[in-house]
Every structure is written in structure tokens, then in C-alpha cells.
Amino acid sequence: MKVIQIDKKNWAKGLERINKSYRLFGPVKENGLHVFKELEKGKLPDLNYLNTTLSPKSVVYPQSEIMLEYELDVSKENHHVMKETEKDYSQRALIGVRPCDTAAFLLVKPNFDTPEYKDPYWLRSYEATTFVGLACNNPQSTCFCTSAGYGPFNEDGLDILLVDTDDHFLAKIISSKGEDFLRAAGWETNIDPDTAKNIISEMKQQAENKITSFVSTEKLKDKEVNKLFNAPFWENLAFACINCGTCTYVCPTCWCFDVQDETHVSSGIRIRNWDSCMFPLFTLHGSGHNPRNTSTQRVRQRFMHKLKYYVDKYNNGIQCVGCGRCIRLCPVNIDIRKICNTMNNYE
Amino acid sequence: MGFIMRNPYLPYPVRIEEITIETEDKNIKTLKLVFLNHDDEKNFSYNAGQFAELSVAGKGEIPIGIASSPTEKGYLMFTVNKVGLVTSALHSMKPGDIIGIRGPLGNHYPWDILRGKNVLIIGGGFAFTTLRSSIIYMLDPVNRPEFKEIHVIYGARSPGMLLYKDELAEWEARDDINMHITVDSTNDPDWKYNVGFVPTVTEQKAPPGTENTYAIICGPPVMIKFTQPVLDKLNYQHDKIIMSLEMRMKCGIGMCGRCNIGKEFVCKDGPVFTLAKLNTMPKEY
Numbered sequence: 001m002k003v004i005q006i007d008k009k010n011w012a013k014g015l016e017r018i019n020k021s022y023r024l025f026g027p028v029k030e031n032g033l034h035v036f037k038e039l040e041k042g043k044l045p046d047l048n049y050l051n052t053t054l055s056p057k058s059v060v061y062p063q064s065e066i067m068l069e070y071e072l073d074v075s076k077e078n079h080h081v082m083k084e085t086e087k088d089y090s091q092r093a094l095i096g097v098r099p100c101d102t103a104a105f106l107l108v109k110p111n112f113d114t115p116e117y118k119d120p121y122w123l124r125s126y127e128a129t130t131f132v133g134l135a136c137n138n139p140q141s142t143c144f145c146t147s148a149g150y151g152p153f154n155e156d157g158l159d160i161l162l163v164d165t166d167d168h169f170l171a172k173i174i175s176s177k178g179e180d181f182l183r184a185a186g187w188e189t190n191i192d193p194d195t196a197k198n199i200i201s202e203m204k205q206q207a208e209n210k211i212t213s214f215v216s217t218e219k220l221k222d223k224e225v226n227k228l229f230n231a232p233f234w235e236n237l238a239f240a241c242i243n244c245g246t247c248t249y250v251c252p253t254c255w256c257f258d259v260q261d262e263t264h265v266s267s268g269i270r271i272r273n274w275d276s277c278m279f280p281l282f283t284l285h286g287s288g289h290n291p292r293n294t295s296t297q298r299v300r301q302r303f304m305h306k307l308k309y310y311v312d313k314y315n316n317g318i319q320c321v322g323c324g325r326c327i328r329l330c331p332v333n334i335d336i337r338k339i340c341n342t343m344n345n346y347e
Numbered sequence: 348m349g350f351i352m353r354n355p356y357l358p359y360p361v362r363i364e365e366i367t368i369e370t371e372d373k374n375i376k377t378l379k380l381v382f383l384n385h386d387d388e389k390n391f392s393y394n395a396g397q398f399a400e401l402s403v404a405g406k407g408e409i410p411i412g413i414a415s416s417p418t419e420k421g422y423l424m425f426t427v428n429k430v431g432l433v434t435s436a437l438h439s440m441k442p443g444d445i446i447g448i449r450g451p452l453g454n455h456y457p458w459d460i461l462r463g464k465n466v467l468i469i470g471g472g473f474a475f476t477t478l479r480s481s482i483i484y485m486l487d488p489v490n491r492p493e494f495k496e497i498h499v500i501y502g503a504r505s506p507g508m509l510l511y512k513d514e515l516a517e518w519e520a521r522d523d524i525n526m527h528i529t530v531d532s533t534n535d536p537d538w539k540y541n542v543g544f545v546p547t548v549t550e551q552k553a554p555p556g557t558e559n560t561y562a563i564i565c566g567p568p569v570m571i572k573f574t575q576p577v578l579d580k581l582n583y584q585h586d587k588i589i590m591s592l593e594m595r596m597k598c599g600i601g602m603c604g605r606c607n608i609g610k611e612f613v614c615k616d617g618p619v620f621t622l623a624k625l626n627t628m629p630k631e632y
Contacts, residue, residue, distance in 0.1 A: 081447070084354060225628070256605065286430035286595075292631065297631065
């Protein structure tokens with residue numbers, strides 16, 4: 001394990017250096033809320049946040065993304081033939097991403113990277129990204145990452161883990177991508193590995209101790225899917241839901257999308273936009289039939305997907321990293337922890 | 348990971364070669380499509396039961412079952428009911444127009460298992476497209492000896508609403524396929540086939556279920572709902588009842604998230620499921 005120590009006085013300078021060869025993305029405060037954005041030259045990521053309001057999924061998977069383009073003017077060559085769009089997949093770094101949000105990319109990956117098909121947009125962005133994580137020293141009351149299978153210092157999916165020790169960051173190098181990043185930044189102050197290890201492990205323990213909320217997931221896998229699907233509790237759990245879609249919008253592991261064509265004069269683009277299983281149009285057939293016509297059916301779909309279908313399909317745990325955004329932002333206080341425990345304990 | 352694999356969202360360009368109006372209400376048309384690039388046709392190698400996304404630039408895409416058979420070379424056929432934005436655009440097109448096609452998508456009828464068996468095909472309304480593909484495929488001189496008895500029960504509201512009328516008549520005249528065409532009702536005095544709903548005709552005409560007999564069903568939900576008990580009565584085991592499902596789709600490759608039934612995606616793990624498999628899945632379709 002190699003750890004270097006970055007004096008915060010050198011932080012800005014290093015980022016400036018690295019910005020010459022990397023596009024940088026990080027948390028910025030906009031209208032009072034923290035979101036992940038591409039950092040303009042010279043702008044520093046604002047690391048003074050607990051967790052961002054929106055997850056960083058947009059860095060790899062933009063809310064709206066051009067897929068293809070076309071020309072409808074019949075006097076032009078190849079009119080009506082779909083073409084791939086030029087896109088920027090140069091190397092980029094996602095700075096200050098939380099371990100929970102980083103793990104979320106790993107949960108989403110098997111959806112876009114399958115033996116039969118590869119989603120080129122998601123995969124190219126993902127592979128172009130160096131994940132520079134920021135360990136979570138102060139988890140919130142809605143955080144339950146440890147029982148979701150992760151933790152405030154979790155390293156899954158990270159290339160570097162930064163640990164904030166007030167005046168310094170300790171930067172733990174996890175992959176060769178991380179090593180390249182640090183070399184480009186030129187932060188090279190070494191620290192005694194044992195000292196670093198001790199500091200990190202102590203801070204990790206402190207952070208984990210601050211987590212006070214938990215989910216039980218161990219029995220989900222063995223439950224019969226139809227037993228959970230037909231369970232009587234859905235009506236009650238979904239009763240308050242107004243199908244606003246906030247939960248899917250802020251969730252780092254929600255990946256559903258819609259595809260639309262947009263034409264301007266005689267040329268256009270085929271784009272994909274985040275979509276949500278909370279909306280009735282998501283599944284409405286042309287015939288008028290809708291397999292998930294009611295709010296209860298849609299709420300059940302969301303939680304069954306995250307806590308049962310995903311578990312069964314990928315054998316990779318639940319499709320949730322415990323970031324707590326959906327709990328904090330749900331206007332009617334629907335709580336995934338309660339639903340997870342209800343499902344897990346249903347006999 | 349290399350990106351040797353083709354962008355699965357990029358349609359192959361095709362030209363509309365021919366358009367046929369299928370039904371008396373003119374709401375269903377069959378499009379015959381030809382690939383602009385010869386290599387694309389080679390890459391589009393399909394089996395009866397699969398579907399494709401038809402892409403109209405500026406309008407979008409729509410998943411449609413492939414109505415042509417893999418034994419019909421040089422073109423693809425799609426029979427399209429006019430319902431929404433994309434299908435309406437397709438209905439307004441002319442021969443020579445360029446559209447796109449992505450696929451073939453989804454699984455197909457289990458031809459490996461069906462070889463050497465009796466096959467009962469039950470179809471209703473405009474859901475007869477991949478069933479046409481299957482019949483043409485099985486009747487191909489090379490393939491026909493590989494299947495035992497073939498029965499087809501096909502119903503529509505009225506004689507004018509049947510698809511592929513010329514081919515139905517040809518099949519009626521053959522002795523290596525047992526056709527049971529039916530309409531809900533008709534006042535045509537020359538109508539020489541059955542009158543009655545598909546479940547009723549199934550009960551009267553279908554062969555009984557045996558170890559070597561499989562049923563393929565494709566039709567509107569109400570037809571499936573009332574045909575299933577009839578097949579139970581005829582002793583068809585649920586692993587020998589094969590169904591093709593429909594769902595709203597976008598990507599067609601199991602990524603956009605909307606067409607799932609439980610953990611299965613209709614677009615990728617389906618659209619073909621045995622009833623035995625469906626029985627283990629949530630009833631949400």
C-alpha cells in the first residue's frame with residue numbers, strides 16, 4: 001500500500017497541473033446544493049460537503065446524451081441514415097467522489113457491460129475516468145453504507161482514496177490509473193507507510209462508528225420472488241408515494257433511460273434521457289395496456305428491482321450503496337431501509 | 348475491453364422495397380425491406396420468433412416481430428399496426444424511402460427442441476407475424492421433414508382482418524399442414540372456414556397434448572387468457588406451451604430498464620417464454 005501526503009497548500013497547484021492532461025469533474029455548490037460538474041479551468045472542487053444532492057452518475061452517464069445523428073434533407077448524402085456522433089472520451093478524473101457513489105458505478109456496470117451487448121457510451125466514459133475518492137469522515141444519520149455492503153472508507157472502484165486530515169490529504173494509491181494521476185499532479189511527499197496505515201485505519205473506525213442506521217439483507221436472496229411480489233405490505237408502503245421520481249433521479253444506481261429523436265429544421269439527433277420507473281408512461285403499451293398502471297405497482301417495481309431482482313440476477317448484493325439520498329429527499333418520507341427490512345424479514 | 352463490438356444502438360440502413368396493405372381497415376401494412384449494404388444482411392442472421400427495432404429518423408424506434416423467415420433471403424418483412432408516432436410514420440412512407448433496423452433482437456422459438464415434434468400454432472389478430480415466419484420456416488422443403496404434424500389455428504375478427512390471405516389460402520391447399528382459420532363472425536356467404544373464437548376452435552380442432560407436441564401461442568391477452576385453460580384440458584404440459592410476449596421497449600438490448608418481468612427482460616431474455624417459466628415469474632405483463 002503506497003500512501004502519499006498532500007499538503008493542502010499544494011492542492012490547487014497540483015490540480016492545475018493535472019488539468020493539462022485530464023478533464024476534471026468534482027463537487028461544486030450551485031443554488032445552495034452540491035452537485036458534480038466539470039470544473040472550469042482554475043476552479044477547485046468544493047470538498048466541504050457531506051454528500052452531494054445529486055449523485056455523480058451524470059459524469060459517466062449524462063442526464064441527456066446524444067447517441068446518434070441524422071440528416072433528413074434528401075439532397076444531402078446519406079440522408080435518413082443514422083450516424084455515430086463524435087464524442088470526447090479523453091481521460092477525465094472525478095475528484096472528491098464518495099466511496100458509496102463510486103461503488104454505485106460498479107453496481108451499474110453489469111447493466112451496460114453484458115456478454116451480448118456493450119453500451120459504448122457508458123463504458124467509454126467509465127473507462128476514461130479516474131476515480132479520486134474522498135473518504136467520508138462524517139457519515140449522516142441517513143447513511144447505511146456499512147450494512148449495504150460498503151463503508152465510508154470503502155475502496156471498491158476507486159483509483160485513489162483521499163483521507164482528509166485537516167491540513168493534509170493522505171492519498172492512498174489503489175490502482176495504476178491512480179498512480180498516473182498522482183504523477184501528473186506532482187504531489188510527491190512520501191509518508192511512512194505504517195504511520196499512514198495507522199491514521200487511516202483509526203479514522204476509518206471512527207467514521208464507521210458514526211453510522212447508526214442499518215439494513216438487513218441476508219435473507220433476500222433465498223426468498224421466493226413471487227412471495228415477495230405478492231406480499232400484502234406493498235399497498236401500505238406505497239400509499240404515500242406521489243410518483244414524483246425524485247428517488248430515481250438522485251439515486252446513484254438507477255440507470256433507466258428513454259430514447260428520443262429531436263429534429264431541428266432538417267437534421268437531428270437521437271438522444272437518451274434518464275427515465276424513471278415511477279412514471280406511468282415508462283411502461284405504457286401502444287394498445288393502452290399498462291403492466292404497471294398503479295402507483296403501488298411502480299413502487300413495488302423500484303424496490304423489488306433494487307432488493308430482489310438485482311440480487312437474483314447478478315449475485316452481487318443489493319442494488320443500493322446506502323447513500324441515503326432517496327431517504328433525505330423523498331417528499332413523503334418513504335424509507336428504503338424500512339422497506340428493505342420489511343422484505344428481508346417477511347415470512 | 349475492446350470496442351470491436353458494433354454500437355448496438357446504430358441501426359443498419361434499409362430501403363423500403365414494397366408496401367402491402369394487409370387488412371380491410373387499412374390499419375396494418377407489411378413492409379418489405381432491403382439492406383443498403385450487403386454485409387449488413389449477413390450480420391443480420393435471425394431465427395423465427397425474433398424481433399427488431401425499426402428506426403425512423405426524426406421519429407424514433409419501434410420493436411416489431413420479424414415476419415419474414417430466415418429461409419427467405421434478400422429481404423426482411425415486418426407487418427406493422429398503425430398505433431403511435433413511429434408506426435404512423437411508417438404507414439405514411441413510400442417504396443424507396445430509407446429507414447433503419449436494429450437486430451435481430453431477443454430469443455426465438457426453441458427450434459432445437461421443436462425439431463422432431465408436432466407443432467401446434469395458435470395465433471390471433473395481428474400477432475401472427477412471427478408465426479408466419481415460423482410456418483414459412485417449417486414448410487421450407489429442407490426443414491419440413493424435420494417436423495411431424497403441424498397444426499395452425501389462426502383467428503381474426505373478420506375475414507378482411509386476416510393477415511397474409513394469399514398464403515393462408517396456399518397453406519389450406521397443402522396436405523403437410525393442418526390449417527384451422529377462424530373469424531369471430533362474418534356475413535360473407537362464401538366464407539368456407541371456421542366461425543368462432545380461437546379458444547373454442549382450439550378445443551374442437553387442436554391435437555391433444557403429448558410428450559411430443561408443443562403449442563406456440565401469440566395473440567392478444569384476452570385470447571391467451573381463454574386459450575390457456577383449453578390447452579390444460581387438452582393435456583398440454585406447461586413446459587410445452589410457448590408464448591411470445593409484448594412490452595413497451597426502447598433499447599431492445601436489456602439496458603433501458605422498462606420491459607422487465609421480475610428479473611427477466613422481455614427484449615433480451617424473451618420475448619419467448621414457456622408457460623412453465625412464466626409461472627415462476629411475477630404476473631406483471
